[in-house]
Amino acid sequence: xxxxxxxxxxxxxxxxxxxxxxxxxxxxxxxxxxxxxxxxxxxxxxxxxxxxxxxxxxxxxxxxxxxxxxxxxxxxxxxxxxxxxxxxxxxxxxxxxxxxxxxxxxxxxxxxxxxxxxxxxxxxxxxxxxxxxxxxxxxxxxxxxx
Amino acid sequence: xxxxxxxxxxxxxxxxxxxxxxxxxxxxxxxxxxxxxxxxxxxxxxxxxxxxxxxxxxxxxxxxxxxxxxxxxxxxxxxxxxxxxxxxxxxxxxxxxxxxxxxxxxxxxxxxxxxxxxxxxxxxxxxxxxxxxxxxxxxxxxxxxxxxxxxxxxxxxxxxxxxxxxxxxxxxxxxxxxxxxxxxxxxxxxxxxxxxxxxxxxxxxxxxxxxxxxxxxxxxxxxxxxxxxxxxxxxxxxxxxxxxxxxxxxxxxxxxxxxxxxxxxxxxxxxxxxxxxxxxxxxxxxxxxxxxxxxxxxxxxxxxxxxxxxxxxxxxxxxxxxxxxxxxxxxxxxxxxxxxxxxxxxxxxxxxxxxxxxxxxxxxxxxxxxxxxxxxxxxxxxxxxx
Numbered sequence: 122x123x124x125x126x127x128x129x130x131x132x133x134x135x136x137x138x139x140x141x142x143x144x145x146x147x148x149x150x151x152x153x154x155x156x157x158x159x160x161x162x163x164x165x166x167x168x169x170x171x172x173x174x175x176x177x178x179x180x181x182x183x184x185x186x187x188x189x190x191x192x193x194x195x196x197x198x199x200x201x202x203x204x205x206x207x208x209x210x211x212x213x214x215x216x217x218x219x220x221x222x223x224x225x226x227x228x229x230x231x232x233x234x235x236x237x238x239x240x241x242x243x244x245x246x247x248x249x250x251x252x253x254x255x256x257x258x259x260x261x262x263x264x265x266x267x
Numbered sequence: 268x269x270x271x272x273x274x275x276x277x278x279x280x281x282x283x284x285x286x287x288x289x290x291x292x293x294x295x296x297x298x299x300x301x302x303x304x305x306x307x308x309x310x311x312x313x314x315x316x317x318x319x320x321x322x323x324x325x326x327x328x329x330x331x332x333x334x335x336x337x338x339x340x341x342x343x344x345x346x347x348x349x350x351x352x353x354x355x356x357x358x359x360x361x362x363x364x365x366x367x368x369x370x371x372x373x374x375x376x377x378x379x380x381x382x383x384x385x386x387x388x389x390x391x392x393x394x395x396x397x398x399x400x401x402x403x404x405x406x407x408x409x410x411x412x413x414x415x416x417x418x419x420x421x422x423x424x425x426x427x428x429x430x431x432x433x434x435x436x437x438x439x440x441x442x443x444x445x446x447x448x449x450x451x452x453x454x455x456x457x458x459x460x461x462x463x464x465x466x467x468x469x470x471x472x473x474x475x476x477x478x479x480x481x482x483x484x485x486x487x488x489x490x491x492x493x494x495x496x497x498x499x500x501x502x503x504x505x506x507x508x509x510x511x512x513x514x515x516x517x518x519x520x521x522x523x524x525x526x527x528x529x530x531x532x533x534x535x536x537x538x539x540x541x542x543x544x545x546x547x548x549x550x551x552x553x554x555x556x557x558x559x560x561x562x563x564x565x566x567x568x569x570x571x572x573x574x575x576x577x578x579x580x581x582x583x584x585x586x587x588x589x590x591x592x593x594x595x596x597x598x599x600x601x602x603x604x605x606x607x608x609x610x611x612x613x614x615x616x617x618x619x620x621x622x623x624x625x626x627x628x629x630x631x632x633x634x635x636x637x638x639x640x641x642x643x644x645x646x647x648x649x650x651x652x653x
Contacts, residue, residue, distance in 0.1 A: 136396055160515060169510045189418060189517070191410030192463035193402050197383065200398035203460075206407050208516045218401035218516040230463050237418045248399045259399040 133256040136248060138162055140260050146245040147183055148260070150215060151176040158215040181217075183243040184265060185209040187236055188216060192226045205229055209241055209262050220261040240265040268363040273498045273651070274483045274491060275304025276612040276621075281445040281476035281600045284377065289321050293375035294333035296477035296605075300371070304481035305491060308335035311481070312367040315342045317354030317374040318604040320381075330373065345604075347641025348548065349505075350374060351478065352607025356647060358482045359503045368484045374608035378473035378601075385642070401516075405550065406462025406470055408642070412520050413464055413553025420568040424464040427552040428455040429574050431468045431597055434549065437581055438594025440627035443609075445474045445600035469552035474600030478608035480615075498615045501634070502534035502650040520554060523646045524561035524638065531636065531648040532563070539563035542650070543632035544617055545588070546610040548639045549595040555579075562638060562648075564588050582630060592617070592627050610637035611649055618653045 135142055139160040141149050150158045153167040154175040166173035190207040205221040221229075221236075222244065229236050241262035248259040277299025284292060293316065301307060308331075316327030322345035331341065346353040351374020358370035385405040397403065416422045432452050438444040450468050458466040488497060506527040511519045532538055545562060549555035556570045565573035565588075573579065573588075580586020593599060593613045596606065614635035616624035629635075634652040 136394065136400060157510075168514065188513075189411045189414045190463075191402070191407045191414060192460065193398065193404065193407050193410075194460045194462065195383065195406065196398050196402070196404060200395075202398070204398055204402075206398075206402040206411070208401075208411060208513070214512070216513050216516045218403075220399065220401055226463075230460070233414060233417055251394065257394065259396075261400070 131255070133247065133258045134251060136257050136259040140245070140258065142258060146243065146260065148181040148217065148243070150179050150181055152179040158213060160215070160217070179213060181215065182212050185211040185217070185241055185262065187221065187239040187241055190221060190229065190236055192230055207262065221263070222261045223263040242266065269365055270485045271359050271362045271500045272483050272485065272488045273480050273500065273615050274306070274488065275300045275302070275481040276479065276615050277303055278443055278478040278609055278612050279476060280443050281474050281602060281605070281609070284475045285379065287377070289318060289326055289375055289377050290329035290333050292377060292475060292477040293318070293326065293330040293373045296375065296479040297330060297334055297371065297373050300479035300481050305493070306369065306481060309337055311337070311339060311369050311371045313340050313358065313361045313370040315344055315354040315357035315370070315372045317344045317351040317372070317607065318376060319345050319347070319350050320376065320603070326375065346645045347643045348550065348601070348603050349607055349639045349641035349645040349647045350604040351609070352611065352637065352639045352647035352649065353505060353645065355480060355608055355611055355649065356503045356505055358480070359500050362482055362484050368487045370482045371479065372482065372608060373477065373479040374605040375477040376602035376604035377475045378603070379475070381473055404462065406465055408518055409520070409551040409553050410462035410465050411517060412557060413551070415517070416553070416557060416570070417464070420571065422556070422571040425452070425456070426571040426574055427464055427469055427556055428452055430549070430552040430555045430579065431455045433574070433580050434591050434595040434597045435468070436584065437592050437627065438598030441594045441599070444594040444598045445472065446598045447594070465551045465553055469597070471550050471596035471601040474602050476600065476602035476605035476609065478605050478612050480608060480611060496619045496653055498618055498651040498653055500649060501537065501652040502531040502648065504531045504534065504648045506530070506646045508644040518642050518644065520640055521557060521561055523640060523644055524558055527646040527648045528562045531650050535650040535652065537634055537650060541634050542636050544592055544614065544629045544635040545590045546593060546613050546635070546637045547590055549591055549597055550601060552597065555590065555595070558638065559590070562636070564590070581627065589629055592629060607637070607639045607647060610639060611651070613637070614651050618651060
């Protein structure tokens with residue numbers, strides 16, 4: 122868990138290492154010289170071209186478009202359902218797995234075409250507290266407001 | 268490479284066997300296969316055992332402890348849902364390469380009531396991303412793969428539901444299937460939603476099961492077959508995920524199978540039109556629809572029209588290009604390690620007109636294919652001919 126801790130010892134923690142909370146919440150990936158982008162910063166080499174050590178950090182846009190989705194009605198104990206899980210395409214050419222919020226799941230199931238390509242923006246929320254009492258912050262996407 | 272034939276097969280009815288152990292289930296299938304082949308364990312020179320959830324526990328050796336320890340090499344195979352079919356391929360390769368003349372493959376799994384697979388359940392709940400940053404659960408992953416087809420080609424939820432209706436109807440003729448009940452389109456559409464667009468009847472149940480095969484070289488076949496019709500392994504293909512743009516988020520169930528399918532047809536010297544029946548990996552109804560196209564049973568984007576026009580349905584029911592006449596995983600259940608060998612058994616039974624497929628025999632079948640994908644990833648396709 123140590124690598125997920127950021128900045129201070131007492132502040133909120135991002136749920137995944139590619140979510141950065143400062144200066145404002147955003148996703149940060151790594152980009153290979155061949156153009157492939159990844160989220161996991163610990164990756165040892167590029168699975169597209171095979172090169173190691175050619176990565177540079179890339180700040181990802183907080184806006185994207187919904188590619189596909191599903192509505193999860195049954196999950197592990199403790200996971201609140203239903204929720205809309207989606208894959209969001211970002212303008213940098215990477216797709217991100219996330220939840221959609223502020224989207225009516227029943228409506229999405231009825232009219233999936235209205236969800237495809239929907240412009241969305243990144244939002245964060247505190248999802249839990251870890252064992253040491255830090256807030257754990259997750260990201261999701263909501264329909265774009267501007 | 269030498270020609271390889273399936274001399275014998277054995278399968279236990281898929282179901283729930285809480286009172287049995289994994290080696291007992293596997294051993295039961297092996298004994299059936301040995302009897303069918305007309306050989307004993309003393310004739311077997313090599314053994315590949317497919318099992319996933321006890322893969323650290325020498326399941327193959329423990330099966331031999333049940334049925335006869337002859338000192339032969341044992342390979343324990345784990346390859347997600349393609350575990351059993353990968354074990355079959357190991358046995359196939361050992362003969363094709365000229366190392367052995369009689370090899371045995373078994374797939375066995377005891378799932379109990381284990382349900383939702385995948386995801387990041389368990390561990391520190393504060394750091395579990397499941398349901399907080401999307402989902403890696405199999406119903407969601409295969410739900411999204413189906414929704415992608417809806418997005419690209421206008422496919423409707425009814426198309427996926429029709430597949431479930433079709434496969435459940437097929438299962439009524441298969442005594443090896445865990446469930447043998449028919450469901451109506453209304454039943455499927457109105458059933459509890461698990462992961463959109465897959466309702467309960469569009470998701471495979473788990474269960475326990477085992478299936479085994481005895482493989483032989485051409486020389487051994489001449490000695491042992493006794494004039495009985497045997498299936499030839501015309502292609503044995505294994506692929507892993509190629510790199511795709513959506514690697515990180517949407518496991519590629521399409522390219523994986525498309526590549527394996529192309530290689531399988533080339534190796535066998537056959538095309539989709541020559542394939543009399545297909546047993547494919549219908550872990551979810553959405554997956555089956557995608558694989559109609561991936562296996563070339565219809566053109567790209569045409570899978571919805573394919574099912575609408577009787578594609579995938581048994582010829583006795585007025586269909587064509589039958590898929591999962593066994594009832595598929597949707598009815599049989601999906602004991603992960605056993606699934607791949609069971610699919611091969613089903614195809615073998617049809618093309619050799621084995622009594623075990625009597626009630627559901629696809630008429631005049633000379634070639635069939637068995638397909639499995641495992642996410643993580645692996646895809647196997649076996650084409651069998653007579």
